Amino acid sequence: MGCLVSTPKDTGGNRRRPGSIGEVSVYVPGLRIPKPVDFSQSLSGHVSKTLVERLTAMRTRIVVMAGQEALTITRTRRKTTTQHGRSTLVDLHQALEDYLPVLLGLVSDGSQLQFKVQFIWVNQEDDAEETAMFNAWYEVLSVLHLMAVLSLSQANLLLLPRTSADFYQPKASEGYLDCAVRHVLPRLPSELRRNLPVDLAEGVLRALCLQALGQGVDIQLGMAIDSTKATLAVKRRLACEMVKYWQQAQDNLMNLPLSNGWGEKHRHFVKWKYVEAKAAAYYYHGLILDEGNTEKSHGMAVAALQAADEYFEESKTACEVFNAAHPLSRNPPLWGTMKYLSEKIPKDTSSKVRINRDLYSHEKNMGTAPTLPDFALALKPNEYQLPPVDPSNENVQLGHIGTNEVKRG
Numbered sequence: 001m002g003c004l005v006s007t008p009k010d011t012g013g014n015r016r017r018p019g020s021i022g023e024v025s026v027y028v029p030g031l032r033i034p035k036p037v038d039f040s041q042s043l044s045g046h047v048s049k050t051l052v053e054r055l056t057a058m059r060t061r062i063v064v065m066a067g068q069e070a071l072t073i074t075r076t077r078r079k080t081t082t083q084h085g086r087s088t089l090v091d092l093h094q095a096l097e098d099y100l101p102v103l104l105g106l107v108s109d110g111s112q113l114q115f116k117v118q119f120i121w122v123n124q125e126d127d128a129e130e131t132a133m134f135n136a137w138y139e140v141l142s143v144l145h146l147m148a149v150l151s152l153s154q155a156n157l158l159l160l161p162r163t164s165a166d167f168y169q170p171k172a173s174e175g176y177l178d179c180a181v182r183h184v185l186p187r188l189p190s191e192l193r194r195n196l197p198v199d200l201a202e203g204v205l206r207a208l209c210l211q212a213l214g215q216g217v218d219i220q221l222g223m224a225i226d227s228t229k230a231t232l233a234v235k236r237r238l239a240c241e242m243v244k245y246w247q248q249a250q251d252n253l254m255n256l257p258l259s260n261g262w263g264e265k266h267r268h269f270v271k272w273k274y275v276e277a278k279a280a281a282y283y284y285h286g287l288i289l290d291e292g293n294t295e296k297s298h299g300m301a302v303a304a305l306q307a308a309d310e311y312f313e314e315s316k317t318a319c320e321v322f323n324a325a326h327p328l329s330r331n332p333p334l335w336g337t338m339k340y341l342s343e344k345i346p347k348d349t350s351s352k353v354r355i356n357r358d359l360y361s362h363e364k365n366m367g368t369a370p371t372l373p374d375f376a377l378a379l380k381p382n383e384y385q386l387p388p389v390d391p392s393n394e395n396v397q398l399g400h401i402g403t404n405e406v407k408r409g
Helices: 039-043 049-069 088-106 136-159 173-187 190-194 202-226 232-253 262-289 295-324 336-359 391-395
Strands: 004-008 020-023 119-122 128-133 328-330
Touching (some): 039 049, 049 088, 088 136, 088 391, 119 136, 136 202, 173 202, 202 336, 262 295, 262 336, 295 328, 295 336
Parallel strands (some): 020 328
Antiparallel strands (some): 004 128
């Protein structure tokens, strides 16, 4: 049902990894880069010449643009624009959207054409430098992943101060990733799924989706902090939901071999944000417990606030580890939720501990942090559906086309 070839380790100049990626608010994986494909050799006699030429032109444009974008994808001071004044990142995303309906013609209605073309992509998080498969669903999966990465990059630019995002509203990255997991991965034979690069592993795709949702809740929490109408209960719920998103993201990465460059940095980012979210959740949980009128509730409040302070300090260490992992990065100026909490957590923890020590004996206040309340996750991925097959694919000639056996190159 397809042929797989993986090239182990780095062998030269295909993998493009910057030494530094600047300021990071949103984790953006390394850009997987497509390599050229000869559609005419693979599809000649099976589809119209016009369709072959169109597929070739569209994918060649993507190959060139992705190669140019690879080293600038995470730069925070982007100046790369087209002659029309738009970002090349935006144009690459549009080129992928235009290519996808035409590509889907190769897999529509179970067409055997899906096994005719060998698609090759350069990996970033996997040990294997590149992965090639004779399966068009692998190409669809890779395209969706690239579209999600471009959206994450655009979101990172939007969340950094002093940067311009070309007044372009990025598409929801979690929608592409959710679609990839639910509708594209199941189309691949189990053996090919096992041999996908870790960049496209189900756990990585799910983690990226959960990260996007977690950072979406972080923004909601920041808005609640700025709102005079938002109650402590609302803020606590958002913070606790944020913890669950990051915990699930971490769980999805737990058993994956993410030890190669971008992969290791990915794992460090999730750990940092998970610990940071716990600091926020315990802070608001502590404030609500402190509203009680009993010695027990006040003691639990102190324990929760002390836990928030400890997690906050741990998050700073985790952040340093993330930034020190290659490619190197640095923090943008604090803003939103963490700017507020970086001031409030140490101050309020110290104050509440002092007040409660004055009211009660020191021994009675000591204890383990109370369990965080468990809330259902409210934020869901935006729905994204694969586009309909482009009308130009009606010219496909479905002759007898045999399938290739699975083999390792």
